Amino acid sequence: MVRSSRSSTTRFLYSLCSTSSKPPPPHSPIAALLAGNLHSRRFSSGSAARAREPKEAWWRESMDRLRNIGILAHIDSGKTTLTERILYYTGRIHEIHEVRGKDGVGAKMDSMDLEREKGIAIQSAATYCTWNGYQVNIIDSPGHVDFTIEVERALRVLDGAILVLCSVGGVQSQSITVDRQMRRYEVPRLAFINKLDRMGADPWKVLSQARAKLRHNSAAVQVPIGLEDDFQGLVDLVHSEKVVSEEIPSNIEALVAEKRRELIEVVSEVDDKLAEAFLSDEPISSTDLEEAIRRATISRRFIPVFMGIQGVQPLLDGVLSYLPCPTEVSNYALDQTKNEEKVELSGTPVGPLVALAFKLEEGRFGQLTYLRIYEGVIRKGDFITNINTGKKVKVPRLVRSHSNEMEDIQEAHAGQIVAVFGVDCASAVSPVSKDSGGQFSKALNRFQREDPTFRVGLDAESGQLDNLKLYEQTIISGMGELHLDIYVERIRREYKVDATVGKPRVNFRETVTQRAEFDYLHKKQSGGQGQYGRVCGYVEPLPTGSPTKFEFENNIVGQAIPSNFVPAIEKGFKEAANSGSLIGYPVENIRIVLTDGASHAVDSSELAFKLAAIYAFRQCYTAAKPVVLEPVMLVELKAPTEFQGTVIGDINKRKGLIVGNDQEGDDSVVTAHVPLNNMFGYSTSLRSMTQGKGEFTMEYKEHSPVSNDVQMQLVNTYKATKAAE
Structure with a gap:
């Protein structure tokens, strides 16, 4: 038995191993798909196991023409709009609808009513398309920090990503967070600076911010011809050609030459082969430069920067040219028969099935489990084993997702992202109660299974209450206020249950x-x-x-x-x-x-x-002489040094005691003891104070006496409540 372990293992993810390990026969649909005379290109391997296999393996050309990418960025950067354009230009959809569009339809990837009303992505949405003979699987993730778990889940199974940056807003706080996540999961990426037609657009300022704030080793692979209302097109620096017409305007020829030389210099710093040619003053062909960019991007030593507004064809070409195919990314499993020894997966359809269940969703036909296949083949009707429970289950239905639409398929192989019905997985969170009934309990149990950051508990100090009172004392916790507001609204809409929301009770x-x-x-x-x-x-x-x-x-x-x-x-x-x-x-x-x-x-x-x-x-x-004790939390927060005074002042207002203040690079790390009763809503306040760049952790330290004024207020409130009963 093995389980996927690309990075840190999270409890809500399950791996599945097939009981069948044979590759599909030559006449199978997959073999037919892979047998075409396709031209492929690969400049980096990344898997020792792959080197041991035959060069002309039946699966190789198809794997080379497969890309698993995510589109990630801060909120309102245009991720969903970009995905909508990709689907349109690749023929997956035939109409373009705007996010919060006037026609009331909304973007294809915003399938929930709440997403269309609020104009934000709440859940990750999966789709796929074909471009120049390549299959591209795409996951569009939310940008709001409250739904960051959706980004984590996506990055865990992606081979590459597109980081979207706004040419007007530049690098935002959530851009820093998302980029940090991509580093953690070791995901190669392109950057795409969009909205060049907006007033105030300055892609070169954004590129400079990416180098300074995100510490990107990056350079532009395109130069815009005009900006704002004068935007006319792009010049491809790799191939030295204009995207729209045949000639480069004379007024930007010097800029194009400068930026192409800058591109070659930056890539040469991280690619020995290109550096040798550059230092020898040898002519560098477009092919040489393209191959060097690909090698440097896959090895995560360089990030090519694309630009544009709505035309995404050059960006799609960049995805094919520079981001890795599944066999160019190293993935590991843990062998449970050998004390979880780390095993490198081949990433090919040859061998037993190894798949990771990375997302759960309650569909119209039951629980839908999204899988990334890392090795082997899964077929409809196969029996697979959940390695966490040891149970064998049959795959009754296998589908590919296109937002909220599904296409039934008979089988899928390593490198692909699919979904199955009838495979029971769950997060590590326990249900509210085993025998609780009704729509309210059903909603909470479902959301816990789908989202590991949505936690449900009961107020242990409520006493012996009837069911109604018990529900009123249910405590939900999540990543932020918007996160919880969305779930309360979903409970109301999808399950027709109104919930009274209030501040949680502190365990004095x-x-x-x-x-x-x-x-x-x-x-x-x-x-x-x-x-x-x-x-x-x-x-x-x-x-x-x-x-x-x-x-x-x-x-x-x-x-x-x-x-x-x-x-x-x-x-x-x-x-x-x-x-x-x-x-x-x-x-x-x-x-x-x-x-x-x-x-x-x-x-x-x-x-x-x-x-x-x-x-x-x-x-x-x-x-x-009794006194009231309140829980005091050990709070550790990190924020840029420029916000240090504001952050410490706010902690003091919350009656916190500063016990430490250290520096980590450009950040201040403050440690404090703060009463829990004063910490509600702090995540939102911290984001506001630090322009979204602050983060904090909190854990219980001890119970300490409250101040006399607080005790008097609590006692008076208690007496008033008792008198009213």
Whole structure:
């Protein structure tokens, strides 16, 4: 058994291994597809296993003509519009509809009503097209940071990517985030500077920003002829030709020569073969330069920069020329029979099936599981094994996706991205409850399966509530406010359930600050056997750093209280400590010491002593000077140094304590202790303060006493709530 491991393994992803390992026969549809006399070009290998196979393998030419790419960028950069143009010019769609278009149709890749209404991508959408005899699988990912998990999922299975940059807005904060993700997943990429016809367009400024902010080793492979309203076309620097007509305008000949020389110099710095020719002053042909760019791009040492507005044909040519085919990317599996030893996959249809389930989606016909195939062939009707569960399942239906449309296929091979029905996968998050019914529970369970960053939990301190109350105390968490707003709206639209949304309840605690004695007699006569139990002792705070939160000690000497009643007394004190009298939260960090008491030969019972303990605790609690404790979080945030003052000022406003401030390159790393109650909405605030460039992590540190004013406010709110009940 093996599982894919391109980079860090995420829990919600599942690999599938076929029980059939034979390649398709020569007369199969795949073999027929691969048997054509196709011209192919490959300048880099990247797989030791591939070198051991026959040069004229039946699958090689088809694999060379396959590209798996993603289109990624910041929000409103034009990703979905670019995908729409690609689909139109490759013949996959016959009409172009704008994002938030006036015709009300919307872009093809925005299949959800919410996406079309808001004009943003919410989910990754997969499609495919054909260009110059090549099959191109495309994943269009969201740009908003709240849906960054969709970008992560896409990058995990892509061989190459297009980073879209706006010629007016330039490199944005989310551009930095997306570029960081592409580096993490080691994805070769092109850059595409679009919107050259917009007022204020300056592609050379954007290229400079990419080099400075993204640390790209990049150069333009095209030069625009005019900008804004004067934009007329592009000059291809690799082939020194104009895209629109045959001749380069004389007024930009010098600029073209300068930029072509710059392109050769930048590529020469990372490609030895081209450097040798460049340093020897040998003439560099278009073929030599193209091959060098391809080698440098695939090895991730260079990023070619394309430009344009709506015409995407040159960009598509660049995808074919410079981005890798599946066999030029190294992928690894973990052999579970050998202590998860790392195994390099051949990336070919020869061998057992190894596929990664990277995305789940609830379709009209059941759960749709998206697969990237890394090795072998999958066929409709095959039995495959889920290596996480060991279960064998049959593939009843195999499809290729075109946004929300599906095309049934009989089989698919390594390098392709397909989807299957009937293969049950799930994220690592548990459902709300195994027996909860209704549309609300169904919606939450579905969204958890589809999105690992959407978490659902129940307020553990809600007490024994009926089902309605239980649902009202359901807590959802995600990547940001927009992320959660979208899911609440989807619950309303798709499942016809309205949810009341409010601020989550903070798990406050109470404790005592000084010793207080108790002496309580519980005595009750009701005609029959009565109740009698007396307990004496004291309550005190536990020492700081104590490993326990509640201690009970029996220090009675003699038989004032029979030993068989002591467990009931301890149980009574524990039960009383579950709800303090200040704000009704559990009482922690206390020691109860029992020193004396009294019993009755007939009327004493476990119940009597348990009640005596409960009332004794309430009797002495106020005298022990109780205080409210709040959870304090250890917050570590990173932001550019220019925003350091603003960020620290905001932490101080949230009553945080700065405990560290370090420098990492151009960034400041601030460590602080901040009350959790003051951290709600912080992700949105941090983005606003840092132009989206700040990020933070937060983990529980300890419970600490609140200030007097906060405690008074909490106590008054609690009393008002109790009075209203």
